[in-house]
Amino acid sequence: MGLIVQKYGGTSVKNISKIKKACLLISAEKNRGNNVVVVASAMAGYTNTMVKLAENFSKCFIPEEYDTVVSSGEQISVGLISMCLNGMGIKARSLLGWQIPIVSDENHSKAKIIRIEKKSILKLIKEDTIPVIAGFQSINPYNNRITTMGRGGSDTSAVAVAASIKADRCDIYTDVDGVYTSDPRIVKNAKKIDRISYEEMLEFASLGAKVLQTRSVEMAMRYNVKVQVLSSTSGKPGTTLVKEEKIMEKALVSGITHSKEECNITLINLQDKPGIAAKIFTPLSKANINVDMIVQTGSESRKHINFTFSLSKTDLKSALGQMNANKKIIGFQKIITNKKLAKISIVGLGMKTHSGVAQKMFSILASKKINIHVISTSEIKISVLIDEKSTESAVRALHTAFKLG
């Protein structure tokens, strides 16, 4: 008898008929002789509505109150799922973050899980009752208030629960049937990947393939949780995340990702002195802004440099505020921003041992007359920033050239 954590995302519980469908999948897993623990997101759209309500008071953002408001969505979905299961004759009971408890740090609205008191979960399993756990939410033990883990946090909840109760598998039900070699909406012959390494998935997730929250992949890798991404509509086997060692044939390139959520900030004519990078990134880090690519270039005069960094479009306003507030300390002359950018990345375990992948990527983009603004690389991925308008043609050309179709 196995122990399976099933996580249902917002689109998989977005209305009563989807909730009933999810409960059939839960029932089917139980009928295969396994114990099931459910983790659920809020009904699709609900959390957005709550975020919009809260935004009316954004001038005085109180993360603790924001968490109180936005966590209500998971409270609703787990209640409804439990009712539905009981209606089908399957014993089930909802568990909210504070009831388990799932204990987080004090970082309201972007909390990290510290520990999960698994006793309450295991007790229900023993009583043949399916625990239906509210994703996304936890409790700050210092003030006894609800914390949330940032958008997409339910994936992390599910993997954390699976790690804590040592589940045999964590199935993430979503509206796609797995991880693809590229976005099927752009590349018609994109293929579903059956098995992918944690490392590759990590790159995929952080590069804009929105199948899994990055943190959930990191956690799955750290605790060696076997994660499967699959569709709640078809219920067919999807993509399974496994350790690198378990992948025999390491593809040179596993997939091409893209993200149109990037933008650039360039600081012009800074003094070329030690410590300048720290002066730029300290205020950004304090404002919780993640910087992605960083490029430092010479300037017209030899004593001056330009500094370019890319970040998420949603952080642009806040980042510009930070830069302007620290203009004197950093000592730049002016700021240029570029919002019409896209990041294209190729990911593959094989890159670790094969050279020439980057060169091939650059040649292909050049042949399509696509200009590269910034390049960044890791052991298993290469990312480039290009003009947003070239996204589709770049992705298609790379997908074909690396024979992923």
Place this chain on the structure above:
Amino acid sequence: MGLIVQKYGGTSVKNISKIKKACLLISAEKNRGNNVVVVASAMAGYTNTMVKLAENFSKCFIPEEYDTVVSSGEQISVGLISMCLNGMGIKARSLLGWQIPIVSDENHSKAKIIRIEKKSILKLIKEDTIPVIAGFQSINPYNNRITTMGRGGSDTSAVAVAASIKADRCDIYTDVDGVYTSDPRIVKNAKKIDRISYEEMLEFASLGAKVLQTRSVEMAMRYNVKVQVLSSTSGKPGTTLVKEEKIMEKALVSGITHSKEECNITLINLQDKPGIAAKIFTPLSKANINVDMIVQTGSESRKHINFTFSLSKTDLKSALGQMNANKKIIGFQKIITNKKLAKISIVGLGMKTHSGVAQKMFSILASKKINIHVISTSEIKISVLIDEKSTESAVRALHTAFKLG
């Protein structure tokens, strides 16, 4: 420096602009030098939406899950109110039922408050922070799950909080500016009552004047909480509930109420034997159905009787089910129901010491050719069931005759 509990009902927080308006009223009370504790309902309409969602699974009603779902509304409103207050420079923090905790019995979906741990409320007041308490919800200490107190329960939450922290006053902000001698939509010259005794208000509330939940009035009376009902739009003084002794001139009749939510069940030709009433009302009581008026009449044959009782229309289906299921034990021949009924009541402390009020009421109705089906009386009220279609004419005639205009 006084201590005031302010309760805002659903219509008083139904959108962002109403929430801002409520926060101005809170601010004004604070500026008068008083400490304020806020209790809030869900935004108007929200709880109905949740109830409808839950009704999709009504075949297997799980009160614990129902409570988990429907309590989400107050969680949202208290978060938003706290943000708004903080935005205005007033320190405030939301408190959910389980955080205080407000401890209830185990009766999910119709819980009763057992005790309120007032420490967390008083601590915030001491820190000059306004506690913004979620109404309607509490916690069942035996299973660590959320309980709710039935529709309108936020009134009871507010009065219970006021009693527990010994507040000087409990202001119930709603969409009407007080308690009227009759429904102003029917009686044009109905007058606002400035002061009303708990006893009279109790009759008003249970007779269909939906200004306050009956339980909240009972609780206010028991703990001697000074309650004021007033409008969140005007903010002007409304109706204050006081002890009978504090009302010098006891009006013969304080007001006329009506309710169109009544219906009748008549059981025909029962054996006239001891214990028959118990046989009828035991199953109804077990099904949590409140019976209002009861009449037993002779039948054609001397050995048989008819039994009529009135109840809320919402309970009719369930009551008929109970009667038919127990047909053999009760031993009736057939059931007649009448759904087109209204209850008209006159309420007044003066009735305790004056006679002739009932006679006057009956004469007035007779003069309007309105037939009375059932009569019931208490020390301070007389209720009659009449045909629903005569409601308006009966209320107007009585309001004029008892000189309430």
